[in-house]
Amino acid sequence: MRDLAHRLLVYEAGAGDASEPLETAIVRVYEKLRQSLGEFAGVAAFESLAFRALTQAKSEAPSLWAVKVAADGSLQGLGEIETQIDMDKDLAGEFPAGEGGIILIARLLGLLRLFLGEALTLSLLRNAWPGAALDNCNSENWRKA
Amino acid sequence: MSIEDKVKINKLPTGVPGLDEIVGGGLPEFSFNIIAGAPGSGKTTLAHQFVFANATPERPALYFTVLGESAIKMLRYQQQYTFFDPAMLPGSIRFINLSEVVLEKDLGAVLQQITKEVEKANPAVVVVDSFRTMVRKPESDMDLQSFIQRLALFLASWQATTFLIGEYAEEELRDNPIFTVADGLFWLRQTPERNSVVRKLQIIKLRGQDSVPGLHTFRITDAGVQAFSRTFGLIGHAKNPPSHRRLCFGIPELDKMLGGGVREGDSVLVAGSSGTGKSVLATQFVAEGIRQGEPGIVAVFEERPQAYAERATSLGLDLETPQKDGKLKILYLRPLDLSVDETMHSILDAVQKIGAKRLVIDSLAGFEMALSPGFRADFRESLYRMIFALTGIGVTILSTVEVDESFTEFPFSTYSISFLTDDIIRLRYVSIDGQLRKIMVVIKMRGGNHAKDIREYEITDKGVVILGKRLTNYQGLISGIPSRSDRPDSTGEPALDTGIEHKT
Numbered sequence: 346m347r348d349l350a351h352r353l354l355v356y357e358a359g360a361g362d363a364s365e366p367l368e369t370a371i372v373r374v375y376e377k378l379r380q381s382l383g384e385f386a387g388v389a390a391f392e393s394l395a396f397r398a399l400t401q402a403k404s405e406a407p408s409l410w411a412v413k414v415a416a417d418g419s420l421q422g423l424g425e426i427e428t429q430i431d432m433d434k435d436l437a438g439e440f441p442a443g444e445g446g447i448i449l450i451a452r453l454l455g456l457l458r459l460f461l462g463e464a465l466t467l468s469l470l471r472n473a474w475p476g477a478a479l480d481n482c483n484s485e486n487w488r489k490a
Numbered sequence: 491m492s493i494e495d496k497v498k499i500n501k502l503p504t505g506v507p508g509l510d511e512i513v514g515g516g517l518p519e520f521s522f523n524i525i526a527g528a529p530g531s532g533k534t535t536l537a538h539q540f541v542f543a544n545a546t547p548e549r550p551a552l553y554f555t556v557l558g559e560s561a562i563k564m565l566r567y568q569q570q571y572t573f574f575d576p577a578m579l580p581g582s583i584r585f586i587n588l589s590e591v592v593l594e595k596d597l598g599a600v601l602q603q604i605t606k607e608v609e610k611a612n613p614a615v616v617v618v619d620s621f622r623t624m625v626r627k628p629e630s631d632m633d634l635q636s637f638i639q640r641l642a643l644f645l646a647s648w649q650a651t652t653f654l655i656g657e658y659a660e661e662e663l664r665d666n667p668i669f670t671v672a673d674g675l676f677w678l679r680q681t682p683e684r685n686s687v688v689r690k691l692q693i694i695k696l697r698g699q700d701s702v703p704g705l706h707t708f709r710i711t712d713a714g715v716q717a718f719s720r721t722f723g724l725i726g727h728a729k730n731p732p733s734h735r736r737l738c739f740g741i742p743e744l745d746k747m748l749g750g751g752v753r754e755g756d757s758v759l760v761a762g763s764s765g766t767g768k769s770v771l772a773t774q775f776v777a778e779g780i781r782q783g784e785p786g787i788v789a790v791f792e793e794r795p796q797a798y799a800e801r802a803t804s805l806g807l808d809l810e811t812p813q814k815d816g817k818l819k820i821l822y823l824r825p826l827d828l829s830v831d832e833t834m835h836s837i838l839d840a841v842q843k844i845g846a847k848r849l850v851i852d853s854l855a856g857f858e859m860a861l862s863p864g865f866r867a868d869f870r871e872s873l874y875r876m877i878f879a880l881t882g883i884g885v886t887i888l889s890t891v892e893v894d895e896s897f898t899e900f901p902f903s904t905y906s907i908s909f910l911t912d913d914i915i916r917l918r919y920v921s922i923d924g925q926l927r928k929i930m931v932v933i934k935m936r937g938g939n940h941a942k943d944i945r946e947y948e949i950t951d952k953g954v955v956i957l958g959k960r961l962t963n964y965q966g967l968i969s970g971i972p973s974r975s976d977r978p979d980s981t982g983e984p985a986l987d988t989g990i991e992h993k994t
Contacts, residue, residue: 386561387587460566464576472580
């Protein structure tokens with residue numbers, strides 16, 4: 346699931362301005378999910394899922410401790426935390442500063458997969474990211490993720 | 491105005507097996523429909539089947555969910571059905587949640603939101619699930635009638651076929667503006683009957699369509715809702731002209747008694763008490779059909795197909811090979827909560843699949859026991875419909891029925907169904923010379939002459955074998971306790987029986 350989240354993040358980062366902070370891309374991924382799922386399932390349902398995903402993600406990424414899900418499902422406090430991590434830590438990898446965000450997105454996608462199944466989740470993602478290459482997200486890749 | 495000038499209403503497939511026939515060939519395009527019923531009656535599943543059968547990327551379906559089951563949970567469960575194709579979401583089928591608008595705003599805002607989405611998507615199908623939760627809002631600027639009328643007008647103008655789904659009780663049918671405006675009203679019921687649940691569907695109204703009236707049973711399986719029309723899916727099927735062909739049992743003496751065999755398309759009843767050989771006779775009938783190139787169906791309720799075939803083998807009849815060759819199907823129908831319509835559906839499917847000409851129902855008592863208790867009350871009526879439908883397409887039916895032996899009566903059936911049958915063969919025990927022997931008599935043959943003889947028979951390893959000539963040296967054979975007369979055997983004149991009441 347992290348692989349898929351990472352892929353969405355790469356896609357969004359590529360679609361934006363090169364100089365924009367990484368958290369902007371994470372928020373964009375999250376917001377697209379919020380918009381797509383909110384319309385489909387309702388704001389309240391998205392907010393519940395996002396809250397659950399955030400709770401799970403916090404156990405893996407304590408850096409998310411100050412992040413909150415608002416009543417409308419939007420994410421609050423992600424930018425500040427990720428910037429702080431970026432300054433405090435010297436992490437290797439492509440998106441070291443976005444690790445917490447990736448975990449959150451991965452957890453959210455994991456919940457969707459759990460409730461809706463692989464095929465339906467991918468259908469929804471393809472609709473939200475029509476240009477992204479998600480076709481090789483077959484069962485094996487999902488399991489690895 | 492000629493027929494050509496009249497508007498042609500396209501009929502859309504419902505996606506529900508059996509329902510197209512019930513609604514008169516399909517659902518009218520652009521109609522505004524209500525699916526009503528208690529929770530758990532299958533309303534959402536039925537709507538989903540329609541949506542999956544009709545949505546396309548060019549003309550998608552919009553599925554508005556309101557308060558009630560969340561879309562995520564709904565889809566979690568609905569995708570278990572075989573008709574559910576995840577690839578159709580969200581390109582051809584879009585789920586839109588209206589809960590916030592309904593909770594925070596009034597019906598005017600709801601209408602506005604639906605309008606906006608419909609204008610954007612240009613859908614062929616619109617579903618609002620559950621509509622009932624929406625109209626329960628007491629404080630609304632727009633009155634319900636106005637809302638419904640505007641919604642119906644708008645959706646029809648946008649050439650959308652619409653379903654509103656609601657949990658309604660039957661007493662709400664009166665004076666409800668929703669039902670007045672609707673073109674189609676589908677009512678789903680599920681009624682507990684002793685230990686089983688009977689599901690029934692009624693088309694209370696459907697404008698412009700010749701729908702089949704009455705209550706139709708339906709079942710929810712992993713394929714979704716499946717409806718069983720009271721007309722058994724035979725509307726439009728040409729009735730076979732009366733046939734003069736005779737179908738043999740392959741028992742020469744019995745075939746002679748029947749004037750050459752039973753007439754093709756007849757319903758034959760073989761009645762007798764336990765052990766008299768009803769099933770043996772039925773097996774011989776179907777085996778002879780196969781020998782003559784007439785595929786057959788055996789619907790068994792009291793033993794499993796394997797046991798049935800093995801018993802036939804012991805009589806020298808091979809039922810295994812024709813089963814493998816597709817000339818014979820043995821249906822085992824005993825889930826204990828069947829409706830006659832479902833049974834008929836299984837039988838008709840098999841009849842059409844192998845082109846069956848002979849059908850054995852072994853036995854009517856087992857058939858009745860396999861039905862849900864709620865359907866047993868209608869057994870006779872259902873049987874009438876079933877026999878009429880099957881013989882109408884040229885299938886010859888042989889049913890067996892167990893009757894209690896009586897020494898004061900000569901009953902043909904415990905179901906009072908002999909009026910449904912064209913031919914009756916009665917088997918019974920008689921006490922002769924200190925032995926319990928068996929006799930057979932043809933009671934009735936509609937449309938044909940038959941022997942009046944009472945013949946003794948035995949069940950051997952070759953099946954039913956009729957012995958000697960007719961029994962003329964006994965009086966009162968059908969009473970079961972005959973007395974010896976002085977007449978010699980086989981005078982060529984029929985023996986007379988007196989003092990016995992023939993009960994049908």
